[in-house]
Amino acid sequence: MSVSQMQQGWPFDHGLANVPPAVRFNRPPLATRMPPRGIDRATQDKNGNTYGEQSRERPSHKVQPPAGIAIGMIEINTFFPNWVTLPRVAMRAVHGGWGSLDLARAQLCPQGLLDDKAKFDTSRSRIQHQLRTGAKMYHGWTAHFNGEKVLRKPHEEVFGHTSLKEVYDQVSRANWPTGADRLLLTQYFEFAAANEGLDLDTSHINWIVQVNGWTHPVVNQQTHDNEGLVRFKTSLA
Numbered sequence: 001m002s003v004s005q006m007q008q009g010w011p012f013d014h015g016l017a018n019v020p021p022a023v024r025f026n027r028p029p030l031a032t033r034m035p036p037r038g039i040d041r042a043t044q045d046k047n048g049n050t051y052g053e054q055s056r057e058r059p060s061h062k063v064q065p066p067a068g069i070a071i072g073m074i075e076i077n078t079f080f081p082n083w084v085t086l087p088r089v090a091m092r093a094v095h096g097g098w099g100s101l102d103l104a105r106a107q108l109c110p111q112g113l114l115d116d117k118a119k120f121d122t123s124r125s126r127i128q129h130q131l132r133t134g135a136k137m138y139h140g141w142t143a144h145f146n147g148e149k150v151l152r153k154p155h156e157e158v159f160g161h162t163s164l165k166e167v168y169d170q171v172s173r174a175n176w177p178t179g180a181d182r183l184l185l186t187q188y189f190e191f192a193a194a195n196e197g198l199d200l201d202t203s204h205i206n207w208i209v210q211v212n213g214w215t216h217p218v219v220n221q222q223t224h225d226n227e228g229l230v231r232f233k234t235s236l237a
Contacts, residue, residue: 058107059167061085064159066185066205070219073098074181074228077106079167079189084127090134096225100128106232110175114236161202164192181228183217184209 061082065071073096076083083089084103093103104124108114168176168189177186191208192200200208208214 058082058170059162062159063162063167064202066188066202068216069184070217070221070224071185072177072181072183072219072228073225074106074177074232075183075185077103078110078171078175078177079185081107085130085134087134090131092221092225094131096222097229098225100124100131102229102232103127103131105236109236110171112172112175164189164200164202164204165196168193179231180224181231183219184214187212187214 058081059079061080063080063083065080065083073093076089081103084093084107098106101124104120104127105114107127108116108120108123113119173193176189177183188205188208191212192198198204
């Protein structure tokens with residue numbers, strides 16, 4: 001998927017605002033085989049990316065997000081913090097009241113690094129740049145050339161897949177989202193952790209939904225993001 005599709009709202013706010021009734025997937029026959037792993041693999045940019053430097057220890061921003069599901073900001077910060085480099089996610093964070101201080105804390109807390117001042121300062125500085133750049137690109141990044149204002153088109157990204165185990169192994173199970181912050185993304189990882197022998201990756205997410213007969217929760221994005229921030233701050237108090 002390209003950044004232009006991400007800017008249109010897919011998938012980070014698809015199905016969140018003005019969401020239709022929940023859709024239940026029919027459970028497939030037990031003989032249904034798991035599809036093969038995704039061929040396209042997500043990679044880290046060696047020299048940063050259009051939106052700013054990433055956290056090299058975490059999954060690339062190029063990991064293909066699952067389509068059409070509610071993904072909470074707590075889940076993004078826990079499992080895929082580099083998605084904040086994407087313009088749509090950067091703007092969603094701002095609209096949801098999440099500042100660079102909140103995002104830095106939410107990204108370091110799941111890894112038990114909240115008290116590491118050096119990492120915190122680096123993380124917050126990086127996120128400040130990501131939010132500024134993402135906002136500019138989301139609204140149309142302008143630059144001056146020979147005295148004239150010109151529009152720079154967003155960089156087209158190619159998204160790929162990654163092992164679910166490689167993602168969830170980076171976060172202690174005790175720090176996974178719970179309660180109202182535990183949406184389908186977290187449940188994917190719970191299923192993958194309970195079935196490590198299947199060697200699941202992000203291309204298997206629709207299959208996981210079908211096998212479990214899960215429904216898509218009805219969630220208002222901004223309300224959930226606002227309340228998620230309150231819950232997170234309360235947890236740190």
